[in-house]
Amino acid sequence: MSYQFKKLGKNVRFDIYSKFSYKQISIEDDVWKGTNIVNLKGITIAEGSISAAGSLVAKSTYFYPIYKGVPAKFYKFRWTENEIKEHEQILKKY
Incomplete structure (x- = not known):
């Protein structure tokens, strides 16, 4: 199965929660957590x-x-800085 986490203007929605805090952990929008994350x-x-x-x-x-x-260590950014700005502009339209 191939997931589209690089498509501009589309949130990844693999988590049933959106912007929540639980036991001092805050998770913001558009977050994708793989299985067995600690x-x-x-x-x-x-x-x-x-x-x-x-x-x-x-x-x-x-x-x-x-x-x-x-x-967990930083691997890379999903997009370039310009692509992030474009993604956020597209999301604001909706």
Whole structure:
């Protein structure tokens, strides 16, 4: 199965929650969490973040990154800075 996490103007919606806090973990919109993720308390998963399956997220994330590993480390951004701006402009229209 192929997921479209790079399509501008489309949120990834693989989580039933949107903008919530639970046990001192804040998760913003447009977040994709792979299976068996461990989030340590007191962190914020920023808008547009992707955490790869099996990752241990110990620190708050940036906007629109991909993290992977134990502990989770920044891998790359989903898009360039200009593409992020375009994505956010498209989302504002809806």
